[in-house]
Amino acid sequence: MLKVGLAHWEETAARIEGPLESRGIQVEHITVTEEVTSLTDSHELPPIDVGLFFPSRIPEGGVLTALLEIPWVNGREEILRSRSKAETLARLDAAGVPVPETVVISNPVDKAELATAFDTFDPPAVIKPNSTTRGQGVLKVTEPDSLFGVTDYLDLLHEYPITRDRTYLLQEYLSGARDIRVMVFDGKVVGAVERKLPAKARSSGRWKHNVHSGATAKGINPSEPVRKLAERVAEVMDIPILGIDILESSEKRVVSETNARPTIDDESKYETGFYDRFASLLRETTRKSRV
CATH class of the missing domain: 3.30.470.20 (ATP-grasp fold, B domain)
Known part of the structure; x- marks a missing residue:
């Protein structure tokens, strides 16, 4: 039986375990996040043929990949490519795909430049962090003062060296x-x-x-x-x-x-045949890694 590893468990695991098992695929939980893991002695991770999604915590994902020697359906590069909203929108726009009018701000920038960027939009505009998910940190701003109030908080956050992504977006509101x-x-x-x-x-x-x-x-x-x-x-x-x-x-x-x-x-x-397509993708990813 093919074994697929999930680094994120929660809702997804409960939903996919049964349908995949009926197609000869076993779902296993794999993680080193918030745990102590030896890199040189034997580990307790289950044997896996393929991982589903590379973990959002990139260093831990690298450890899992090395210890288990597995391919991922969506690997490190795919996760990073999609995580950056700015890169995604730039790629899509360059390919002629319609995206909202958007400006990326790489902190720190002068407030005059920020005001000029805001003036290109018909208010309100949306301000969103570049790398968050689930709508976290996304706000609607109606005029420059409310925009500056938000960006003042971002400036404080971005002062910390550990804050790696110091970009955010200004985007049209539909x-x-x-x-x-x-x-x-x-x-x-x-x-x-x-x-x-x-x-x-x-x-x-x-x-x-x-x-x-x-x-x-x-x-x-x-x-x-x-x-x-x-x-x-x-x-x-x-x-x-x-x-x-x-x-x-x-x-x-x-x-x-x-x-x-x-x-x-x-x-x-999902449409009819969803789990058949899902199972085929897992098997094909595994097959390609073994060629």
């Missing part, structure tokens, strides 16, 4: 846009959800449609333009498993970001 997450496996769309906050939350002024912020994710059948856009993004990013966030308003359809370590959702939100 009012009323649908928030669609499309999942692509090996170049093909396998499912999509629309994320939406409850009406009460929206009426109170909340606007971020992240599931971790209280939004619900409803399975949808994506339109053909959304499918083609998502598959083009996966091609440009060259990442086998990719979650793609698309904002769709009455005026435009754009890719806001990607996620190379997406949570695998409930099977009902």
Whole structure:
């Protein structure tokens, strides 16, 4: 039986264990995070044929790779490529993929330069850290003073040497846009959800449609333009498993970001044959590593 390792356990493991086991694939938890691990003596990690997603903590992921001698479906380079929102948007825009109007700020910058950048947007604008997930640290700013209030906090954070990513984005705000997450496996769309906050939350002024912020994710059948856009993004990013966030308003359809370590959702939100494609991808990744 093929053994696949998951460095992140939580929801994904519970959802994929049964369907993959019925296809001859065993799911194992592999981690050295928040543990003491010998690099020179024997370890207690289970034998693994292939890892799913390289860990978000890069040094620990390197240790796992070396100790287990395994390939990853989404490896170190794929994770880093998608983690940087700025790099993702730059790559996509260069390839002709529609993205929101965006400016990247590499701290420290002069407030006059920041004000000039803000003036290129029709307020409000969105400010977001370059490397966070789940909507963390994403704010809407309406005028320069509120922008400077946020960036003053970022300046303090970025003073610490351990803060490696000192970039953030200013991005156009698409009012009323649908928030669609499309999942692509090996170049093909396998499912999509629309994320939406409850009406009460929206009426109170909340606007971020992240599931971790209280939004619900409803399975949808994506339109053909959304499918083609998502598959083009996966091609440009060259990442086998990719979650793609698309904002769709009455005026435009754009890719806001990607996620190379997406949570695998409930099977009902994917198309027929999802787990067959999943199992094939795991086996093919393993096969290629042994050639």
